[in-house]
Amino acid sequence: MQKNIxxxxxxxxxxxxxxxxxxxxxxxxxxxxxxxxxxTLTSNTSLITSKELLKAACCxxxxxxxxxxxxxxxxxxxxxxxxxxxxxxxxxxxxxxxEENIPSVRGASQAYGLSFTPGTWIESVQITKGxxxxxxxxxxxxxxxxxxxxxxxSDIPFFLNAYGSTDSRFELNTHFNxxxxxxxxxSLFVHxxxxxxxxxxxxxxxxxxxxxxxxxxxxxxxxxxxESGLVSFINFRYMNDKKQTGEVDFDKDxxxxxxxxxxxxxxTERFDVSTKIGYVFKDMPYQSIGFQNAFNTHRQxxxxxxxxxxxxxxxxxxxxxxxxxxxxxxxxxTTGLNFSYDQYQEFVNANDYSRxxxxxxxxxxxxxxxxxxxxxxxxxxxxxxNRLGFFATPRLHVRYNPWKNGVIRFSAGRxxxxxxxxxxxxxxxxxxxxxxxxDNSGKIYGLNPEIAWxxxxxxxxxxxxxxxxxxxxxxxxxxxxxxQAVVDLMQSPQDVLFYNLKGSSxxxxxxxxxxxxxxxxxxxxxxxxxxxxxxxYLRGTFQRPLQAKHRFLGNLEYETNVSDNKQWKFDYTFxxxxxxxxxxxxxxxxxxxFPDFSPSYVVMNAQVTRVFSPVFExxxxxxxxxxxxxxxxxxxxxxPFGPNFDASVAYAPIFGxxxxxxxxxxxx
Amino acid sequence: xxxxxxxxMITFLGFSAQAQTKKNKNLKYTTEVNGNCEQxxxxxxxxxxxxPGVKTASWDVSSHQLAVILxxxxxxxxxxxxxxxxxxxxxxEVKATDADYENLHSCCKYEREK
Numbered sequence: 001m002q003k004n005i006x007x008x009x010x011x012x013x014x015x016x017x018x019x020x021x022x023x024x025x026x027x028x029x030x031x032x033x034x035x036x037x038x039x040t041l042t043s044n045t046s047l048i049t050s051k052e053l054l055k056a057a058c059c060x061x062x063x064x065x066x067x068x069x070x071x072x073x074x075x076x077x078x079x080x081x082x083x084x085x086x087x088x089x090x091x092x093x094x095x096x097x098x099e100e101n102i103p104s105v106r107g108a109s110q111a112y113g114l115s116f117t118p119g120t121w122i123e124s125v126q127i128t129k130g131x132x133x134x135x136x137x138x139x140x141x142x143x144x145x146x147x148x149x150x151x152x153x154s155d156i157p158f159f160l161n162a163y164g165s166t167d168s169r170f171e172l173n174t175h176f177n178x179x180x181x182x183x184x185x186x187s188l189f190v191h192x193x194x195x196x197x198x199x200x201x202x203x204x205x206x207x208x209x210x211x212x213x214x215x216x217x218x219x220x221x222x223x224x225x226x227e228s229g230l231v232s233f234i235n236f237r238y239m240n241d242k243k244q245t246g247e248v249d250f251d252k253d254x255x256x257x258x259x260x261x262x263x264x265x266x267x268t269e270r271f272d273v274s275t276k277i278g279y280v281f282k283d284m285p286y287q288s289i290g291f292q293n294a295f296n297t298h299r300q301x302x303x304x305x306x307x308x309x310x311x312x313x314x315x316x317x318x319x320x321x322x323x324x325x326x327x328x329x330x331x332x333x334t335t336g337l338n339f340s341y342d343q344y345q346e347f348v349n350a351n352d353y354s355r356x357x358x359x360x361x362x363x364x365x366x367x368x369x370x371x372x373x374x375x376x377x378x379x380x381x382x383x384x385x386n387r388l389g390f391f392a393t394p395r396l397h398v399r400y401n402p403w404k405n406g407v408i409r410f411s412a413g414r415x416x417x418x419x420x421x422x423x424x425x426x427x428x429x430x431x432x433x434x435x436x437x438x439d440n441s442g443k444i445y446g447l448n449p450e451i452a453w454x455x456x457x458x459x460x461x462x463x464x465x466x467x468x469x470x471x472x473x474x475x476x477x478x479x480x481x482x483x484q485a486v487v488d489l490m491q492s493p494q495d496v497l498f499y500n501l502k503g504s505s506x507x508x509x510x511x512x513x514x515x516x517x518x519x520x521x522x523x524x525x526x527x528x529x530x531x532x533x534x535x536x537y538l539r540g541t542f543q544r545p546l547q548a549k550h551r552f553l554g555n556l557e558y559e560t561n562v563s564d565n566k567q568w569k570f571d572y573t574f575x576x577x578x579x580x581x582x583x584x585x586x587x588x589x590x591x592x593x594f595p596d597f598s599p600s601y602v603v604m605n606a607q608v609t610r611v612f613s614p615v616f617e618x619x620x621x622x623x624x625x626x627x628x629x630x631x632x633x634x635x636x637x638x639x640p641f642g643p644n645f646d647a648s649v650a651y652a653p654i655f656g657x658x659x660x661x662x663x664x665x666x667x668x
Numbered sequence: 669x670x671x672x673x674x675x676x677m678i679t680f681l682g683f684s685a686q687a688q689t690k691k692n693k694n695l696k697y698t699t700e701v702n703g704n705c706e707q708x709x710x711x712x713x714x715x716x717x718x719x720p721g722v723k724t725a726s727w728d729v730s731s732h733q734l735a736v737i738l739x740x741x742x743x744x745x746x747x748x749x750x751x752x753x754x755x756x757x758x759x760x761e762v763k764a765t766d767a768d769y770e771n772l773h774s775c776c777k778y779e780r781e782k
Contacts, residue, residue: 283694284737286724328717329724371717372710 034557035068035525037460037471039407042367042375042399043133044458044475046070048125054619055557055571055607059163059171059193061122061147062114066605067555067573069513069527070127070143074546074650080245080266080427081209081655082112087129087143088477088509089531089547093417093424094452096132096140099147100233101319102274102294103137107342108313109298110424112268116239118191118216120161120173123148130456130477131395131413134363134379135321135334138393141415141452142479142507152177152185152222158667165660167209168197183225191216200248201656202629204637206647208655210245210266229280229288237272245430246305247640256303262640264430266302286332287324293317304429305640311423312345332367338383348422348435353445357418359385373401379413387418387443405462412455418444419485421498428489428496431646432636438499444485448500451482460513471515481505481535489545489583490537493592493635494643503536507544525555543581546651548600550578567611571621575603580651585635592635592644598651601628614668620661627657691740694723699749701727701734702758704778711776715755719743734759 034052038045046068053064062083065071072086085092092114097105105113125147132144159175171193179185195212202208216239223232243266244252250263274294281287299312321336338361346353361383369375379395395413402408421437422445428435440446460473484505488497510530517523529551533544543549554574560567579597586593607621630652636644701712709727712734716725721742727734736748749762756768758780769780 283696284723286737325723328722330717371713 039401039405039460039462040375040399042369042377042397042409043128043411044130044409044456045126045128048127050123053119053122053125054609055573056119056605059119059169060115061117061119061125064119064122064125066575067525067553067571068127069511069525069529069553070129071145072529072551080112080243082115084111085114086547087127087145088454088479089507089533089544090142090479091424093419094141094143094415094479096136096144097146098136098144100149100274100276101136101146102292103139103317103340104147106139107298107315107344107420108300108311108346108423109270110420111426112241112266116214116216116241116268116270117147118171118173118189118193120159120175120191121149121189121218123150129458129475130411131397131415131454133377134365134381134393134395135336136319137338137340138361138381138383138391139415139417140413141417141450141454142477149218149220150175150187150189152187152220153179153224155185155187156666156668158665160665161662163660163662165658167195167199167655167658169193169195169209169212169660171662184221184223186219186221189216189218189220198248199655202631202633202654204634205247205249206262206634206637207245207248208633210243212241212243214239214241216241229282231276231278231280233274233276235272235274237270239268239270239272241266241268243267257306259306259641262305262645264302264304266300268298268300270296270298272296284324286329289323290319290321292319292321302426302429304426305645307429308347308349309422309426309429310345310347314343316341326366330369330371332369333365334367335362335364337362338381346422353422357385357387359383359388375399388416388449391416407460409458410456412453414451414453416449416451419447419450421445421447421485421487425487425496427648431496431648432641432643433489433494433496433646433648436495436497438497442500445498447485447498448483450484452479452484453482454479465516468517468519470517472513474510474512477507477509479507484535486535486537488537490539490542491584493583493585493588493646497538499538501536503541505535507531507533521560522556522558525553525557527553529553539584545581545583546649548577548580550600552576562611565611565613569607569609569611571605571607571609573605575605577601577603577652582651583646583649585646588635588644594632594635594649601652602626603628603653614666616663616665618661618663621659623658623660624653624655625657628652629656630654693739693741695738695740695745696735697738697745697748698733698735699745700732700760701752702732702778702780703727703729703776705729705775707773708757708776708778711755711772712752712757715751715757716748719748719751722748 036047055067056064065073065085074084074086087095093110128144132140155177157177161173163171174190176188193214195209199208218237220235246263247261250261252265255261255263276292278290294317297314302309318339323334325332340359342357344355361381363381365379367377377397381393384390393414398410400408437446442448456477458475462471481501484501486499486501491497511527513527515525531547531549533547534541535544556572558570578600582594582598603624604626605623606625607619609617609619611617633654635646636642703712709729712727713725716722716736721739723737725736749759752759753762753764754768756764756772758764
């Protein structure tokens, strides 16, 4: 009994501090699965465990979604190789991305932020489709991704991971953990990666992947005292990332700022401090209070040919959360205050866009759960922001289990955000496009805040076919923009235009999923996705560029039974992407044009892991083993300082097949 | 001196005795409730939540333990036991009537202790 109460306390504690982590706690007894879909949570949330993360080649958060149907991994551009993600067809700026419930990828870090979290640090990732919770803020429109890092009190004393690949990328991850007392523990994570050799597999004279170096260090402390009900985390983190891309012959010391050769460097330095303290009231495990604070400074110095782009962001974020009940735990509420402050120093060529943003907000979220088959979360917040004004953000989530192993969900919510148009679209600097902002009356680069409503409905059902587990489901979401900072690539291949939406812009998505255990230990996961994302541009209504209308994902995983501590694991992923609208290039000379639509293509990944013992395992794998390559990756590659140069259009892999191998060593 | 200590002790003891008779707003109370399945769990917890002052209720299928936090100012543990029994489930303190037991769904008809 004591143990049950303890578990309950721990559970509630994690609810208070992480607020969305309940899934993991509830399902702890089940056999470890890669992706867990809850049938009792109110929101449409799936949990990616560390097991699933191991299926990807490597190496960081941006690359960890390749086997996940809810998230599409795209290729951001022909130069940086940074993978961009989309949910419901909208890019990551429309997602709330948090690390242990503190907003992480935002503002200056929008383009590359996901690649700054090494995969081995991650304990789990929770993905919520559609409107998120109001607790973390007002910005999420199409979804929420929360990453939980390994916890010092439950971590193993030593972990080592080494990785190398045929595209000459190398990674080394080392984790150290020490229990300082029965209440204090600390972890030190050191990550380094480098890409040392130049690759040009499509012979266009440009690197297919950037040269790069990253050092990333995290030191965290955890305190937990079950008797007093006090829990705390303190994190310190430093990251330094350097990338060089462009022409193979580009020498940064010789050619920077000249037109000898086209080249680009993106250097980022970041420092984070965050603290968290939570307290569970004595004798009242249902009542708790949490206080989070985060400070970070993020500095990116970069140039893309002759385009200069520098941004520095100092941020402070604070969140006070109080959880309790009304009468009993069927009626729960969470309320609190947020404060955020962002100081930007941003320079685009000779233009200074420096500014200060700040906001203060209050939220209240009420949850009713009949402890059986129905729950509802009603959330609202009001914020006062120096650029967005004073506004309210309502959110609603409903869950109903009409019968056994079936769940219907509905969600609706509003999101509002300021678009950091340069940071979010910086791949466009790698082109000869002229940046023009057509509006000047708004408070954010002359533009108005983006406002959108998102509605969604989903259904999932578990059942048995021939006595094997199966699951089928679908979801439909719609995002309606009331205002959007439109990024117009449909007007002219020499321009990118930014303006307030005139007319309509929406994103409809449908996902149909079917998962089946074909034979014991062999699991199949399939998903078909349909996207209809239309925006009214100046030249007419078009599908959003670089978005496939149809996508299909298949994943097969097979594991042998563990015998003698040894095990084999196999994983295969099939990704089909239908044709995509491409930016308008018809006014260019014929050799510097893209067709209106890209061809469809298939990317296949596979991996084999051999577990030799609980201490040691080795994995090998291949990405894009069908060796599909985008035929023409860069327009005007012969004349990179000419008017038709454009390296920002990547609809498919640039680099062909890639093979990798790695090892993991653990001391438990 | 001895007397002083004695007086101090008695006073102290008196205080603590008084503290115990004072009604606890967050009484942790655990009792055994008979039942056998997830459906029972829902029924038992629902019945517990129906008692005024019950703040949390959780029944464990395998151990048969019902753990609640109860505001004694509103209801007593006895009220809780009566409510659970009314729903058809025998508790350690109160047995359900045969009629209430017979009302249970067939899969919930646990073996009664005589």
